[in-house]
Every structure is written in structure tokens, then in C-alpha cells.
Amino acid sequence: MKLTGLHILLTYQCTFECDHCFVWGSPRQGGVLTIAQIRQILGQARQAGVEMIYFEGGEPSMYYATLLAGVREAKRIGFRVGVVSNGYWATSTEDAVEFLRPFAGLLDDLSISNDLYHYSDEQINIAKNAVAAAKELDIPVGEICVAQPESADAASSKGQLPESGSAVMFRGRAVCKLAPRAAPRTWDLFTSCPHEDLRDPGRAHLDPLGNLHICQGISLGNVFATPLAEICEKYDADAHPVCGPLLAGGPAALVTEYALPHEEKYADACHLCYAARLALRERFPEILKPGQMYGEGLQE
Numbered sequence: 654m655k656l657t658g659l660h661i662l663l664t665y666q667c668t669f670e671c672d673h674c675f676v677w678g679s680p681r682q683g684g685v686l687t688i689a690q691i692r693q694i695l696g697q698a699r700q701a702g703v704e705m706i707y708f709e710g711g712e713p714s715m716y717y718a719t720l721l722a723g724v725r726e727a728k729r730i731g732f733r734v735g736v737v738s739n740g741y742w743a744t745s746t747e748d749a750v751e752f753l754r755p756f757a758g759l760l761d762d763l764s765i766s767n768d769l770y771h772y773s774d775e776q777i778n779i780a781k782n783a784v785a786a787a788k789e790l791d792i793p794v795g796e797i798c799v800a801q802p803e804s805a806d807a808a809s810s811k812g813q814l815p816e817s818g819s820a821v822m823f824r825g826r827a828v829c830k831l832a833p834r835a836a837p838r839t840w841d842l843f844t845s846c847p848h849e850d851l852r853d854p855g856r857a858h859l860d861p862l863g864n865l866h867i868c869q870g871i872s873l874g875n876v877f878a879t880p881l882a883e884i885c886e887k888y889d890a891d892a893h894p895v896c897g898p899l900l901a902g903g904p905a906a907l908v909t910e911y912a913l914p915h916e917e918k919y920a921d922a923c924h925l926c927y928a929a930r931l932a933l934r935e936r937f938p939e940i941l942k943p944g945q946m947y948g949e950g951l952q953e
């Protein structure tokens with residue numbers, strides 16, 4: 654497996670607790686990278702041939718100094734660099750310009766969440782302020798807008814950041830909060846993974862604990878134990894106990910391979926996949942982790 658992009662989840666913490674969040678981001682979440690750990694990860698990423706680094710979360714700017722240091726270091730090494738943010742800090746365009754000014758000249762992409770999960774109709778200009786400020790500073794900027802569950806279309810966003818206008822995917826908190834609003838379909842129709850290229854994904858996510866995720870909650874290894882290049886080299890998609898069945902026949906094959914109990918209908922392929930993985934966590938604790946990706950450990 655060859656990675657060209659690495660998406661670093663700087664933290665699982667977030668200012669918000671959105672219904673559609675894949676990673677259970679929340680103010681009550683734990684887990685954040687230090688600057689020293691980011692330095693180590695960037696060194697490994699360079700060895701592995703990665704070209705583009707994204708910093709995301711959670712909300713990465715909750716740890717502003719760490720984020721800025723990480724972006725500077727990534728740029729210094731020669732990566733193209735992006736940041737994904739919910740833009741909570743853009744209370745006015747003027748304030749947003751001050752927030753973003755240190756990133757000017759460093760970022761190749763800034764992706765701002767702008768949808769009804771993050772902001773009500775009245776608040777939506779907060780994201781607009783962030784976009785306007787980025788443009789003022791010549792920072793390349795785009796918006797991420799995830800649709801409501803009633804309009805889910807499983808065909809979009811394969812292997813990429815969600816593009817503006819993409820469908821909700823029923824993983825993480827979306828399973829609990831949004832799946833009941835979608836039109837369900839029979840479980841054995843979900844015979845392929847609609848969003849990720851599990852053989853050669855091009856990019857992967859690295860969480861604050863060091864786990865490398867091919868899809869959120871499916872870890873291929875931990876970079877604090879095994880170098881990224883080695884994890885990538887040793888990955889055998891077809892022999893992998895979770896990705897193998899998913900490649901052979903989608904989430905439905907995961908259910909049949911391990912004879913898992915199941916409901917009759919699910920909102921989408923990811924919903925069935927997530928439910929199957931929850932049932933398999935005890936069997937594959939080193940793969941289906943960490944607890945954060947499955948909604949565990951939220952502090953009250």
C-alpha cells in the first residue's frame with residue numbers, strides 16, 4: 654500500500670458534538686498529539702513517501718499552538734499542507750483574519766465545515782466569515798457541506814474528504830443519531846464498500862493515539878510501535894480479517910464470514926459495517942480500535 658496523503662487527527666476533542674461525526678468528536682473526548690509526536694509522525698510520513706498532510710480532528714484549532722507548530726514543521730519538510738476546521742473561531746471576518754494570519758503562505762488548502770450539523774441558518778455566516786478571511790489572506794479555501802440523512806446518496810465521496818454537498822455516511826455518532834431518519838434497505842444488498850478503496854486508499858487517517866485508520870475505527874497498526882512505512886508495506890488487504898471480507902463482498906460479507914447476528918435493514922453500507930465491527934471488537938481488539946471511534950469513554 655502506498656500513501657500519498659496522511660490525515661492527522663490532532664485531537665478527538667471538538668467544540669461541537671455533531672450528529673453526523675464519524676469520530677465521535679466532542680468537548681468530552683480525550684486524546685491529543687504533542688508537537689514532539691507530530692514531529693515523529695511527519696518524519697515517518699516522509700520516509701513512507703507521503704506528499705500531503707492534513708491536520709483535522711475533532712477540531713484541531715482547539716490546540717492552536719500545536720496546530721501551528723505542526724503546520725510549520727510539515728511545510729518546512731516539504732509537504733503540501735491542509736487544515737480542516739469547523740471555523741468556530743470566525744466570529745467576524747476581521748477576527749478570522751487575525752486567527753488565520755499565521756497560516757498565510759503555509760496552507761495549500763483550508764476546508765471549512767458549513768452545514769446545518771455545525772451551524773443553524775442564523776449562524777451559517779460564521780463559516781462564511783472564515784472563508785472570506787481565508788480569501789483575503791490568499792489561503793486556498795473550500796467548504797464541506799454534508800447533506801441531511803433523508804437525502805443520503807451512498808455513491809458520493811469515495812476515498813476523499815467529503816466534497817461540498819456530500820451525503821452523510823452512517824458511521825460513528827451518525828449511526829445513533831441519524832440512521833433512524835434514513836430510508837433503510839435490506840442488509841444483504843450491501844455487498845461493497847461505497848466510500849473507501851480498502852486495497853489502495855491513497856490516504857489514511859492517523860489518530861492522536863498513533864493508530865493508522867484505513868477507515869475510521871479500522872486500524873492497520875500504531876506508528877508509535879511500528880513505522881508508517883512498515884505498516885504500509887506489510888498491509889495485505891485480502892488477508893486482513895476485516896478488510897478482506899469487506900473487499901470480497903462488502904459489509905454483508907463481514908456479517909456472513911463471522912456469522913454475526915444482524916437486523917433486517919440498515920440505513921446504508923457503513924451502518925451495517927459499523928454494526929458488524931461493533932460485534933467484532935472483542936475478537937479483533939488490535940484492529941477495531943480505539944474506544945473513541947466507537948463512542949466509548951466520553952467524560953460526563
Ligand code: SF4
Pocket residue numbers: 824845846847848849868869899904922923924926927
Ligand atoms: S463500508 Fe465500512 S469500510 Fe467502507 S466506508 Fe463504510 S464504514 Fe468504512
